[in-house]
Amino acid sequence: MxxxxxxxxxxxxxxxxxxxxxxxxxxxxxxxxxxxxxxxxxxxxxxxxxxxxxxxxxxxxxxxxxxxxxxxxxxxxxxxxxxxxxxxxxxxxxxxxxxxxxxxxxxxxxxxxxxxxxxxxxxxxxxxxxxxxxxxWSKKSQIVNRFKEIAAIEDVTNEGMNFILLWGLYGIGKTVLGERAASQVFNSHVSRFPLTRTHDLLRLSLELSARAKRQLPPPFASDEELLTQSVDSINQLIDNGYIVFFDDIEQILDEEGKFPDFVTLLLEKCHHSREYNIPILLASTRYPNLLPSLKRLSHKSIIEFYYT
CATH class of the missing domain: 3.40.50.10140 (Toll/interleukin-1 receptor homology (TIR) domain)
Known part of the structure:
Protein backbone atom coordinates (compact mmCIF):
# COMPACT_ATOMS: atom_id res chain seq x y z
CA MET A 1 0.00 0.00 0.00
CA TRP A 137 3.34 24.39 -12.41
CA SER A 138 5.57 22.45 -14.78
CA LYS A 139 8.39 20.45 -13.25
CA LYS A 140 10.50 21.04 -16.32
CA SER A 141 10.15 24.81 -16.13
CA GLN A 142 10.93 24.80 -12.41
CA ILE A 143 14.20 22.98 -12.95
CA VAL A 144 15.34 24.03 -16.39
CA ASN A 145 13.99 27.32 -17.70
CA ARG A 146 14.69 29.80 -14.90
CA PHE A 147 13.59 32.80 -16.96
CA LYS A 148 13.30 35.08 -13.92
CA GLU A 149 16.78 34.24 -12.71
CA ILE A 150 18.28 34.81 -16.16
CA ALA A 151 16.56 38.20 -16.24
CA ALA A 152 17.92 38.99 -12.77
CA ILE A 153 21.46 38.27 -13.95
CA GLU A 154 20.92 40.43 -17.04
CA ASP A 155 19.83 43.30 -14.78
CA VAL A 156 23.23 43.48 -13.07
CA THR A 157 25.61 42.79 -15.96
CA ASN A 158 26.84 46.38 -15.85
CA GLU A 159 27.21 46.54 -12.06
CA GLY A 160 30.76 45.15 -11.93
CA MET A 161 29.92 41.80 -10.38
CA ASN A 162 32.88 39.75 -9.18
CA PHE A 163 30.96 36.64 -8.15
CA ILE A 164 27.50 35.22 -8.66
CA LEU A 165 26.41 32.63 -6.12
CA LEU A 166 23.73 30.10 -7.03
CA TRP A 167 22.53 28.16 -4.03
CA GLY A 168 19.68 25.84 -3.20
CA LEU A 169 18.63 22.23 -2.90
CA TYR A 170 20.03 19.46 -5.04
CA GLY A 171 18.31 19.12 -8.40
CA ILE A 172 16.76 22.58 -8.73
CA GLY A 173 18.84 23.51 -11.76
CA LYS A 174 21.83 25.53 -10.51
CA THR A 175 24.23 24.01 -13.03
CA VAL A 176 21.82 24.50 -15.93
CA LEU A 177 21.19 28.08 -14.82
CA GLY A 178 24.92 28.78 -14.77
CA GLU A 179 25.37 27.36 -18.25
CA ARG A 180 22.42 29.32 -19.63
CA ALA A 181 23.58 32.53 -18.00
CA ALA A 182 26.99 32.07 -19.62
CA SER A 183 25.58 31.66 -23.11
CA GLN A 184 22.53 33.96 -22.99
CA VAL A 185 23.83 36.81 -20.84
CA PHE A 186 27.60 36.83 -21.26
CA ASN A 187 27.89 35.17 -24.68
CA SER A 188 30.51 32.86 -23.21
CA HIS A 189 31.25 29.20 -22.83
CA VAL A 190 31.40 27.56 -19.42
CA SER A 191 34.53 26.11 -17.92
CA ARG A 192 33.03 24.11 -15.07
CA PHE A 193 35.02 22.75 -12.15
CA PRO A 194 33.01 20.38 -9.90
CA LEU A 195 34.71 20.40 -6.51
CA THR A 196 35.14 17.37 -4.27
CA ARG A 197 36.36 16.67 -0.74
CA THR A 198 39.69 15.54 -2.19
CA HIS A 199 40.46 18.91 -3.77
CA ASP A 200 43.46 20.79 -2.45
CA LEU A 201 45.39 23.74 -3.85
CA LEU A 202 47.71 21.58 -5.95
CA ARG A 203 44.91 19.61 -7.59
CA LEU A 204 42.84 22.72 -8.32
CA SER A 205 45.87 24.53 -9.73
CA LEU A 206 46.64 21.59 -12.01
CA GLU A 207 43.04 21.43 -13.26
CA LEU A 208 42.86 25.18 -13.90
CA SER A 209 46.22 25.21 -15.69
CA ALA A 210 45.31 22.25 -17.88
CA ARG A 211 41.94 23.77 -18.81
CA ALA A 212 43.60 27.10 -19.68
CA LYS A 213 46.26 25.23 -21.68
CA ARG A 214 49.02 26.77 -19.62
CA GLN A 215 52.22 25.15 -18.47
CA LEU A 216 51.53 23.04 -15.41
CA PRO A 217 52.97 24.23 -12.09
CA PRO A 218 56.40 22.80 -11.33
CA PRO A 219 56.88 19.98 -8.83
CA PHE A 220 57.11 21.15 -5.23
CA ALA A 221 55.76 24.61 -6.10
CA SER A 222 55.01 26.74 -3.06
CA ASP A 223 51.44 27.64 -2.11
CA GLU A 224 52.04 31.21 -3.26
CA GLU A 225 53.23 29.97 -6.65
CA LEU A 226 50.21 27.67 -6.94
CA LEU A 227 47.84 30.52 -6.07
CA THR A 228 49.45 32.80 -8.65
CA GLN A 229 49.29 30.05 -11.27
CA SER A 230 45.61 29.43 -10.46
CA VAL A 231 44.65 33.10 -10.73
CA ASP A 232 46.58 33.47 -13.99
CA SER A 233 44.76 30.42 -15.36
CA ILE A 234 41.37 31.84 -14.37
CA ASN A 235 42.23 35.15 -16.04
CA GLN A 236 43.38 33.29 -19.14
CA LEU A 237 40.11 31.38 -19.35
CA ILE A 238 38.11 34.60 -18.99
CA ASP A 239 40.22 36.30 -21.67
CA ASN A 240 39.52 33.33 -23.94
CA GLY A 241 35.76 33.80 -23.59
CA TYR A 242 34.95 31.39 -20.78
CA ILE A 243 33.04 31.78 -17.54
CA VAL A 244 34.76 29.96 -14.70
CA PHE A 245 32.15 27.98 -12.79
CA PHE A 246 33.04 26.36 -9.45
CA ASP A 247 30.24 23.86 -8.87
CA ASP A 248 29.37 21.60 -5.92
CA ILE A 249 31.23 23.84 -3.49
CA GLU A 250 29.26 22.36 -0.60
CA GLN A 251 31.69 19.45 -0.88
CA ILE A 252 34.56 21.56 0.46
CA LEU A 253 32.74 23.60 3.12
CA ASP A 254 33.24 22.87 6.79
CA GLU A 255 30.36 22.52 9.26
CA GLU A 256 30.13 26.31 9.64
CA GLY A 257 29.96 26.85 5.88
CA LYS A 258 33.52 28.15 5.62
CA PHE A 259 35.85 27.55 2.69
CA PRO A 260 39.24 25.88 3.12
CA ASP A 261 41.97 28.49 3.44
CA PHE A 262 43.30 27.87 -0.07
CA VAL A 263 39.89 28.62 -1.64
CA THR A 264 39.47 31.79 0.43
CA LEU A 265 42.92 32.99 -0.66
CA LEU A 266 42.20 32.11 -4.28
CA LEU A 267 38.93 34.04 -4.36
CA GLU A 268 40.55 37.03 -2.66
CA LYS A 269 43.35 37.07 -5.21
CA CYS A 270 40.84 36.75 -8.04
CA HIS A 271 38.77 39.74 -7.08
CA HIS A 272 41.82 41.90 -6.37
CA SER A 273 43.69 40.93 -9.53
CA ARG A 274 41.51 42.63 -12.14
CA GLU A 275 38.24 44.32 -12.95
CA TYR A 276 36.07 41.51 -14.23
CA ASN A 277 33.55 42.17 -16.95
CA ILE A 278 32.57 38.52 -16.58
CA PRO A 279 31.91 37.18 -13.05
CA ILE A 280 33.00 33.91 -11.54
CA LEU A 281 30.07 31.57 -10.84
CA LEU A 282 29.74 29.55 -7.64
CA ALA A 283 27.06 26.93 -6.96
CA SER A 284 26.25 25.12 -3.74
CA THR A 285 23.50 23.19 -1.97
CA ARG A 286 24.70 24.80 1.28
CA TYR A 287 24.98 28.48 1.98
CA PRO A 288 28.68 29.41 2.17
CA ASN A 289 30.33 32.15 4.19
CA LEU A 290 31.88 34.23 1.43
CA LEU A 291 34.72 36.69 1.76
CA PRO A 292 34.20 39.49 4.31
CA SER A 293 35.59 41.97 1.78
CA LEU A 294 32.76 41.22 -0.64
CA LYS A 295 29.54 43.18 -0.53
CA ARG A 296 26.19 41.68 -1.43
CA LEU A 297 24.47 43.81 -4.03
CA SER A 298 21.15 42.01 -4.16
CA HIS A 299 19.41 38.71 -3.71
CA LYS A 300 16.80 37.28 -6.04
CA SER A 301 15.46 33.75 -5.63
CA ILE A 302 18.47 31.40 -5.60
CA ILE A 303 20.94 34.05 -6.82
CA GLU A 304 23.18 36.42 -4.92
CA PHE A 305 25.45 39.01 -6.53
CA TYR A 306 28.74 40.11 -4.97
CA TYR A 307 31.18 42.88 -5.80
CA THR A 308 34.30 44.37 -4.24
Missing part, protein backbone atom coordinates in the same frame (compact mmCIF):
# COMPACT_ATOMS: atom_id res chain seq x y z
CA UNK A 2 1.21 3.52 -0.76
CA UNK A 3 2.32 5.40 2.30
CA UNK A 4 3.57 8.80 3.42
CA UNK A 5 7.01 9.51 4.87
CA UNK A 6 6.97 12.11 7.65
CA UNK A 7 10.08 14.28 7.94
CA UNK A 8 10.40 16.32 11.11
CA UNK A 9 12.81 17.60 13.72
CA UNK A 10 13.17 15.78 17.02
CA UNK A 11 11.56 18.79 18.75
CA UNK A 12 8.42 18.25 16.64
CA UNK A 13 8.20 14.50 17.25
CA UNK A 14 4.97 14.72 19.28
CA UNK A 15 3.22 16.56 16.45
CA UNK A 16 4.64 14.11 13.90
CA UNK A 17 3.27 11.19 15.93
CA UNK A 18 -0.13 12.89 16.13
CA UNK A 19 -0.09 13.18 12.33
CA UNK A 20 1.01 9.56 11.95
CA UNK A 21 -1.85 8.37 14.15
CA UNK A 22 -4.31 10.43 12.12
CA UNK A 23 -3.10 8.85 8.89
CA UNK A 24 -3.28 5.31 10.31
CA UNK A 25 -0.21 3.14 10.74
CA UNK A 26 -0.41 1.34 7.40
CA UNK A 27 -0.47 4.64 5.52
CA UNK A 28 2.62 6.23 7.06
CA UNK A 29 6.33 5.68 7.69
CA UNK A 30 7.25 7.10 11.08
CA UNK A 31 10.68 6.63 12.60
CA UNK A 32 9.42 5.76 16.09
CA UNK A 33 7.32 2.93 14.66
CA UNK A 34 9.43 1.74 11.75
CA UNK A 35 13.09 2.02 12.74
CA UNK A 36 14.41 -1.14 14.36
CA UNK A 37 17.45 -1.72 16.53
CA UNK A 38 20.44 -2.37 14.29
CA UNK A 39 19.05 -0.59 11.23
CA UNK A 40 21.55 1.48 9.28
CA UNK A 41 19.67 4.75 9.67
CA UNK A 42 20.77 6.62 6.49
CA UNK A 43 20.10 3.57 4.32
CA UNK A 44 16.77 2.84 5.99
CA UNK A 45 15.66 6.46 5.57
CA UNK A 46 16.65 6.53 1.90
CA UNK A 47 14.90 3.23 1.15
CA UNK A 48 11.75 4.36 2.95
CA UNK A 49 11.63 7.68 1.10
CA UNK A 50 12.14 5.99 -2.28
CA UNK A 51 9.38 3.49 -1.51
CA UNK A 52 6.91 6.12 -0.32
CA UNK A 53 4.27 7.90 -2.39
CA UNK A 54 4.17 11.12 -0.36
CA UNK A 55 6.89 13.00 1.49
CA UNK A 56 5.51 15.25 4.24
CA UNK A 57 7.80 17.88 5.74
CA UNK A 58 6.71 19.48 9.00
CA UNK A 59 8.55 22.73 8.41
CA UNK A 60 9.62 24.49 11.59
CA UNK A 61 12.63 26.55 12.59
CA UNK A 62 14.25 23.47 14.13
CA UNK A 63 13.45 21.36 11.08
CA UNK A 64 15.04 23.93 8.76
CA UNK A 65 18.22 23.71 10.86
CA UNK A 66 18.27 19.91 11.07
CA UNK A 67 20.93 18.04 9.09
CA UNK A 68 18.75 14.90 9.10
CA UNK A 69 15.79 16.79 7.66
CA UNK A 70 18.04 18.27 4.98
CA UNK A 71 19.30 14.77 4.17
CA UNK A 72 15.76 13.41 3.86
CA UNK A 73 14.58 16.38 1.82
CA UNK A 74 17.42 16.05 -0.69
CA UNK A 75 16.48 12.41 -1.27
CA UNK A 76 12.82 13.36 -1.67
CA UNK A 77 13.71 16.04 -4.24
CA UNK A 78 15.73 13.48 -6.21
CA UNK A 79 12.78 11.08 -6.06
CA UNK A 80 10.41 13.83 -7.21
CA UNK A 81 12.64 14.65 -10.19
CA UNK A 82 12.68 11.02 -11.30
CA UNK A 83 9.04 10.11 -10.58
CA UNK A 84 6.17 12.20 -11.95
CA UNK A 85 3.75 10.57 -9.51
CA UNK A 86 5.77 11.38 -6.40
CA UNK A 87 4.36 14.09 -4.16
CA UNK A 88 6.05 16.41 -1.68
CA UNK A 89 3.93 18.26 0.87
CA UNK A 90 5.52 21.03 2.92
CA UNK A 91 3.52 22.15 5.94
CA UNK A 92 4.76 25.24 7.78
CA UNK A 93 3.90 24.89 11.46
CA UNK A 94 5.66 27.95 12.91
CA UNK A 95 7.08 31.26 11.66
CA UNK A 96 10.16 29.70 10.07
CA UNK A 97 11.50 30.96 6.76
CA UNK A 98 10.82 28.32 4.11
CA UNK A 99 13.44 28.27 1.38
CA UNK A 100 12.07 29.82 -1.86
CA UNK A 101 12.70 26.59 -3.74
CA UNK A 102 10.27 24.78 -1.42
CA UNK A 103 7.45 27.24 -2.05
CA UNK A 104 5.89 25.15 -4.88
CA UNK A 105 5.40 22.34 -2.35
CA UNK A 106 3.89 24.55 0.37
CA UNK A 107 0.40 23.07 0.30
CA UNK A 108 -0.30 23.69 4.01
CA UNK A 109 0.67 26.99 5.62
CA UNK A 110 -0.59 27.10 9.21
CA UNK A 111 2.06 28.75 11.41
CA UNK A 112 1.10 28.46 15.05
CA UNK A 113 -1.88 26.20 14.21
CA UNK A 114 -0.50 22.64 14.39
CA UNK A 115 -3.88 20.93 14.74
CA UNK A 116 -5.19 22.69 11.67
CA UNK A 117 -2.02 21.74 9.80
CA UNK A 118 -2.60 18.07 10.63
CA UNK A 119 -6.23 18.27 9.50
CA UNK A 120 -5.21 19.82 6.17
CA UNK A 121 -2.48 17.24 5.55
CA UNK A 122 -4.83 14.37 6.31
CA UNK A 123 -7.41 15.78 3.90
CA UNK A 124 -4.79 15.86 1.14
CA UNK A 125 -3.55 12.33 1.75
CA UNK A 126 -6.95 10.74 2.31
CA UNK A 127 -8.68 12.56 -0.54
CA UNK A 128 -10.93 10.48 -2.75
CA UNK A 129 -8.83 8.12 -4.82
CA UNK A 130 -5.97 8.26 -2.36
CA UNK A 131 -4.12 10.99 -4.22
CA UNK A 132 -3.59 14.70 -3.89
CA UNK A 133 -4.11 17.56 -6.28
CA UNK A 134 -1.24 17.91 -8.72
CA UNK A 135 0.49 21.30 -8.75
CA UNK A 136 -0.30 23.55 -11.68
Missing amino acids: SYAFISHSSEDKALAEQLAQSLEKERVWFDVWDLNTGDLIPRKLAESIYDSKWFILLASQKAMESRWVRYELNIAIMNWIQDNEYRIIVSRIDDCQVHPELSPFLYVDCPGQPNRAIDEIVKLILAEGGGIVKPA
Whole structure:
Protein backbone atom coordinates (compact mmCIF):
# COMPACT_ATOMS: atom_id res chain seq x y z
CA MET A 1 0.00 0.00 0.00
CA SER A 2 1.21 3.52 -0.76
CA TYR A 3 2.32 5.40 2.30
CA ALA A 4 3.57 8.80 3.42
CA PHE A 5 7.01 9.51 4.87
CA ILE A 6 6.97 12.11 7.65
CA SER A 7 10.08 14.28 7.94
CA HIS A 8 10.40 16.32 11.11
CA SER A 9 12.81 17.60 13.72
CA SER A 10 13.17 15.78 17.02
CA GLU A 11 11.56 18.79 18.75
CA ASP A 12 8.42 18.25 16.64
CA LYS A 13 8.20 14.50 17.25
CA ALA A 14 4.97 14.72 19.28
CA LEU A 15 3.22 16.56 16.45
CA ALA A 16 4.64 14.11 13.90
CA GLU A 17 3.27 11.19 15.93
CA GLN A 18 -0.13 12.89 16.13
CA LEU A 19 -0.09 13.18 12.33
CA ALA A 20 1.01 9.56 11.95
CA GLN A 21 -1.85 8.37 14.15
CA SER A 22 -4.31 10.43 12.12
CA LEU A 23 -3.10 8.85 8.89
CA GLU A 24 -3.28 5.31 10.31
CA LYS A 25 -0.21 3.14 10.74
CA GLU A 26 -0.41 1.34 7.40
CA ARG A 27 -0.47 4.64 5.52
CA VAL A 28 2.62 6.23 7.06
CA TRP A 29 6.33 5.68 7.69
CA PHE A 30 7.25 7.10 11.08
CA ASP A 31 10.68 6.63 12.60
CA VAL A 32 9.42 5.76 16.09
CA TRP A 33 7.32 2.93 14.66
CA ASP A 34 9.43 1.74 11.75
CA LEU A 35 13.09 2.02 12.74
CA ASN A 36 14.41 -1.14 14.36
CA THR A 37 17.45 -1.72 16.53
CA GLY A 38 20.44 -2.37 14.29
CA ASP A 39 19.05 -0.59 11.23
CA LEU A 40 21.55 1.48 9.28
CA ILE A 41 19.67 4.75 9.67
CA PRO A 42 20.77 6.62 6.49
CA ARG A 43 20.10 3.57 4.32
CA LYS A 44 16.77 2.84 5.99
CA LEU A 45 15.66 6.46 5.57
CA ALA A 46 16.65 6.53 1.90
CA GLU A 47 14.90 3.23 1.15
CA SER A 48 11.75 4.36 2.95
CA ILE A 49 11.63 7.68 1.10
CA TYR A 50 12.14 5.99 -2.28
CA ASP A 51 9.38 3.49 -1.51
CA SER A 52 6.91 6.12 -0.32
CA LYS A 53 4.27 7.90 -2.39
CA TRP A 54 4.17 11.12 -0.36
CA PHE A 55 6.89 13.00 1.49
CA ILE A 56 5.51 15.25 4.24
CA LEU A 57 7.80 17.88 5.74
CA LEU A 58 6.71 19.48 9.00
CA ALA A 59 8.55 22.73 8.41
CA SER A 60 9.62 24.49 11.59
CA GLN A 61 12.63 26.55 12.59
CA LYS A 62 14.25 23.47 14.13
CA ALA A 63 13.45 21.36 11.08
CA MET A 64 15.04 23.93 8.76
CA GLU A 65 18.22 23.71 10.86
CA SER A 66 18.27 19.91 11.07
CA ARG A 67 20.93 18.04 9.09
CA TRP A 68 18.75 14.90 9.10
CA VAL A 69 15.79 16.79 7.66
CA ARG A 70 18.04 18.27 4.98
CA TYR A 71 19.30 14.77 4.17
CA GLU A 72 15.76 13.41 3.86
CA LEU A 73 14.58 16.38 1.82
CA ASN A 74 17.42 16.05 -0.69
CA ILE A 75 16.48 12.41 -1.27
CA ALA A 76 12.82 13.36 -1.67
CA ILE A 77 13.71 16.04 -4.24
CA MET A 78 15.73 13.48 -6.21
CA ASN A 79 12.78 11.08 -6.06
CA TRP A 80 10.41 13.83 -7.21
CA ILE A 81 12.64 14.65 -10.19
CA GLN A 82 12.68 11.02 -11.30
CA ASP A 83 9.04 10.11 -10.58
CA ASN A 84 6.17 12.20 -11.95
CA GLU A 85 3.75 10.57 -9.51
CA TYR A 86 5.77 11.38 -6.40
CA ARG A 87 4.36 14.09 -4.16
CA ILE A 88 6.05 16.41 -1.68
CA ILE A 89 3.93 18.26 0.87
CA VAL A 90 5.52 21.03 2.92
CA SER A 91 3.52 22.15 5.94
CA ARG A 92 4.76 25.24 7.78
CA ILE A 93 3.90 24.89 11.46
CA ASP A 94 5.66 27.95 12.91
CA ASP A 95 7.08 31.26 11.66
CA CYS A 96 10.16 29.70 10.07
CA GLN A 97 11.50 30.96 6.76
CA VAL A 98 10.82 28.32 4.11
CA HIS A 99 13.44 28.27 1.38
CA PRO A 100 12.07 29.82 -1.86
CA GLU A 101 12.70 26.59 -3.74
CA LEU A 102 10.27 24.78 -1.42
CA SER A 103 7.45 27.24 -2.05
CA PRO A 104 5.89 25.15 -4.88
CA PHE A 105 5.40 22.34 -2.35
CA LEU A 106 3.89 24.55 0.37
CA TYR A 107 0.40 23.07 0.30
CA VAL A 108 -0.30 23.69 4.01
CA ASP A 109 0.67 26.99 5.62
CA CYS A 110 -0.59 27.10 9.21
CA PRO A 111 2.06 28.75 11.41
CA GLY A 112 1.10 28.46 15.05
CA GLN A 113 -1.88 26.20 14.21
CA PRO A 114 -0.50 22.64 14.39
CA ASN A 115 -3.88 20.93 14.74
CA ARG A 116 -5.19 22.69 11.67
CA ALA A 117 -2.02 21.74 9.80
CA ILE A 118 -2.60 18.07 10.63
CA ASP A 119 -6.23 18.27 9.50
CA GLU A 120 -5.21 19.82 6.17
CA ILE A 121 -2.48 17.24 5.55
CA VAL A 122 -4.83 14.37 6.31
CA LYS A 123 -7.41 15.78 3.90
CA LEU A 124 -4.79 15.86 1.14
CA ILE A 125 -3.55 12.33 1.75
CA LEU A 126 -6.95 10.74 2.31
CA ALA A 127 -8.68 12.56 -0.54
CA GLU A 128 -10.93 10.48 -2.75
CA GLY A 129 -8.83 8.12 -4.82
CA GLY A 130 -5.97 8.26 -2.36
CA GLY A 131 -4.12 10.99 -4.22
CA ILE A 132 -3.59 14.70 -3.89
CA VAL A 133 -4.11 17.56 -6.28
CA LYS A 134 -1.24 17.91 -8.72
CA PRO A 135 0.49 21.30 -8.75
CA ALA A 136 -0.30 23.55 -11.68
CA TRP A 137 3.34 24.39 -12.41
CA SER A 138 5.57 22.45 -14.78
CA LYS A 139 8.39 20.45 -13.25
CA LYS A 140 10.50 21.04 -16.32
CA SER A 141 10.15 24.81 -16.13
CA GLN A 142 10.93 24.80 -12.41
CA ILE A 143 14.20 22.98 -12.95
CA VAL A 144 15.34 24.03 -16.39
CA ASN A 145 13.99 27.32 -17.70
CA ARG A 146 14.69 29.80 -14.90
CA PHE A 147 13.59 32.80 -16.96
CA LYS A 148 13.30 35.08 -13.92
CA GLU A 149 16.78 34.24 -12.71
CA ILE A 150 18.28 34.81 -16.16
CA ALA A 151 16.56 38.20 -16.24
CA ALA A 152 17.92 38.99 -12.77
CA ILE A 153 21.46 38.27 -13.95
CA GLU A 154 20.92 40.43 -17.04
CA ASP A 155 19.83 43.30 -14.78
CA VAL A 156 23.23 43.48 -13.07
CA THR A 157 25.61 42.79 -15.96
CA ASN A 158 26.84 46.38 -15.85
CA GLU A 159 27.21 46.54 -12.06
CA GLY A 160 30.76 45.15 -11.93
CA MET A 161 29.92 41.80 -10.38
CA ASN A 162 32.88 39.75 -9.18
CA PHE A 163 30.96 36.64 -8.15
CA ILE A 164 27.50 35.22 -8.66
CA LEU A 165 26.41 32.63 -6.12
CA LEU A 166 23.73 30.10 -7.03
CA TRP A 167 22.53 28.16 -4.03
CA GLY A 168 19.68 25.84 -3.20
CA LEU A 169 18.63 22.23 -2.90
CA TYR A 170 20.03 19.46 -5.04
CA GLY A 171 18.31 19.12 -8.40
CA ILE A 172 16.76 22.58 -8.73
CA GLY A 173 18.84 23.51 -11.76
CA LYS A 174 21.83 25.53 -10.51
CA THR A 175 24.23 24.01 -13.03
CA VAL A 176 21.82 24.50 -15.93
CA LEU A 177 21.19 28.08 -14.82
CA GLY A 178 24.92 28.78 -14.77
CA GLU A 179 25.37 27.36 -18.25
CA ARG A 180 22.42 29.32 -19.63
CA ALA A 181 23.58 32.53 -18.00
CA ALA A 182 26.99 32.07 -19.62
CA SER A 183 25.58 31.66 -23.11
CA GLN A 184 22.53 33.96 -22.99
CA VAL A 185 23.83 36.81 -20.84
CA PHE A 186 27.60 36.83 -21.26
CA ASN A 187 27.89 35.17 -24.68
CA SER A 188 30.51 32.86 -23.21
CA HIS A 189 31.25 29.20 -22.83
CA VAL A 190 31.40 27.56 -19.42
CA SER A 191 34.53 26.11 -17.92
CA ARG A 192 33.03 24.11 -15.07
CA PHE A 193 35.02 22.75 -12.15
CA PRO A 194 33.01 20.38 -9.90
CA LEU A 195 34.71 20.40 -6.51
CA THR A 196 35.14 17.37 -4.27
CA ARG A 197 36.36 16.67 -0.74
CA THR A 198 39.69 15.54 -2.19
CA HIS A 199 40.46 18.91 -3.77
CA ASP A 200 43.46 20.79 -2.45
CA LEU A 201 45.39 23.74 -3.85
CA LEU A 202 47.71 21.58 -5.95
CA ARG A 203 44.91 19.61 -7.59
CA LEU A 204 42.84 22.72 -8.32
CA SER A 205 45.87 24.53 -9.73
CA LEU A 206 46.64 21.59 -12.01
CA GLU A 207 43.04 21.43 -13.26
CA LEU A 208 42.86 25.18 -13.90
CA SER A 209 46.22 25.21 -15.69
CA ALA A 210 45.31 22.25 -17.88
CA ARG A 211 41.94 23.77 -18.81
CA ALA A 212 43.60 27.10 -19.68
CA LYS A 213 46.26 25.23 -21.68
CA ARG A 214 49.02 26.77 -19.62
CA GLN A 215 52.22 25.15 -18.47
CA LEU A 216 51.53 23.04 -15.41
CA PRO A 217 52.97 24.23 -12.09
CA PRO A 218 56.40 22.80 -11.33
CA PRO A 219 56.88 19.98 -8.83
CA PHE A 220 57.11 21.15 -5.23
CA ALA A 221 55.76 24.61 -6.10
CA SER A 222 55.01 26.74 -3.06
CA ASP A 223 51.44 27.64 -2.11
CA GLU A 224 52.04 31.21 -3.26
CA GLU A 225 53.23 29.97 -6.65
CA LEU A 226 50.21 27.67 -6.94
CA LEU A 227 47.84 30.52 -6.07
CA THR A 228 49.45 32.80 -8.65
CA GLN A 229 49.29 30.05 -11.27
CA SER A 230 45.61 29.43 -10.46
CA VAL A 231 44.65 33.10 -10.73
CA ASP A 232 46.58 33.47 -13.99
CA SER A 233 44.76 30.42 -15.36
CA ILE A 234 41.37 31.84 -14.37
CA ASN A 235 42.23 35.15 -16.04
CA GLN A 236 43.38 33.29 -19.14
CA LEU A 237 40.11 31.38 -19.35
CA ILE A 238 38.11 34.60 -18.99
CA ASP A 239 40.22 36.30 -21.67
CA ASN A 240 39.52 33.33 -23.94
CA GLY A 241 35.76 33.80 -23.59
CA TYR A 242 34.95 31.39 -20.78
CA ILE A 243 33.04 31.78 -17.54
CA VAL A 244 34.76 29.96 -14.70
CA PHE A 245 32.15 27.98 -12.79
CA PHE A 246 33.04 26.36 -9.45
CA ASP A 247 30.24 23.86 -8.87
CA ASP A 248 29.37 21.60 -5.92
CA ILE A 249 31.23 23.84 -3.49
CA GLU A 250 29.26 22.36 -0.60
CA GLN A 251 31.69 19.45 -0.88
CA ILE A 252 34.56 21.56 0.46
CA LEU A 253 32.74 23.60 3.12
CA ASP A 254 33.24 22.87 6.79
CA GLU A 255 30.36 22.52 9.26
CA GLU A 256 30.13 26.31 9.64
CA GLY A 257 29.96 26.85 5.88
CA LYS A 258 33.52 28.15 5.62
CA PHE A 259 35.85 27.55 2.69
CA PRO A 260 39.24 25.88 3.12
CA ASP A 261 41.97 28.49 3.44
CA PHE A 262 43.30 27.87 -0.07
CA VAL A 263 39.89 28.62 -1.64
CA THR A 264 39.47 31.79 0.43
CA LEU A 265 42.92 32.99 -0.66
CA LEU A 266 42.20 32.11 -4.28
CA LEU A 267 38.93 34.04 -4.36
CA GLU A 268 40.55 37.03 -2.66
CA LYS A 269 43.35 37.07 -5.21
CA CYS A 270 40.84 36.75 -8.04
CA HIS A 271 38.77 39.74 -7.08
CA HIS A 272 41.82 41.90 -6.37
CA SER A 273 43.69 40.93 -9.53
CA ARG A 274 41.51 42.63 -12.14
CA GLU A 275 38.24 44.32 -12.95
CA TYR A 276 36.07 41.51 -14.23
CA ASN A 277 33.55 42.17 -16.95
CA ILE A 278 32.57 38.52 -16.58
CA PRO A 279 31.91 37.18 -13.05
CA ILE A 280 33.00 33.91 -11.54
CA LEU A 281 30.07 31.57 -10.84
CA LEU A 282 29.74 29.55 -7.64
CA ALA A 283 27.06 26.93 -6.96
CA SER A 284 26.25 25.12 -3.74
CA THR A 285 23.50 23.19 -1.97
CA ARG A 286 24.70 24.80 1.28
CA TYR A 287 24.98 28.48 1.98
CA PRO A 288 28.68 29.41 2.17
CA ASN A 289 30.33 32.15 4.19
CA LEU A 290 31.88 34.23 1.43
CA LEU A 291 34.72 36.69 1.76
CA PRO A 292 34.20 39.49 4.31
CA SER A 293 35.59 41.97 1.78
CA LEU A 294 32.76 41.22 -0.64
CA LYS A 295 29.54 43.18 -0.53
CA ARG A 296 26.19 41.68 -1.43
CA LEU A 297 24.47 43.81 -4.03
CA SER A 298 21.15 42.01 -4.16
CA HIS A 299 19.41 38.71 -3.71
CA LYS A 300 16.80 37.28 -6.04
CA SER A 301 15.46 33.75 -5.63
CA ILE A 302 18.47 31.40 -5.60
CA ILE A 303 20.94 34.05 -6.82
CA GLU A 304 23.18 36.42 -4.92
CA PHE A 305 25.45 39.01 -6.53
CA TYR A 306 28.74 40.11 -4.97
CA TYR A 307 31.18 42.88 -5.80
CA THR A 308 34.30 44.37 -4.24
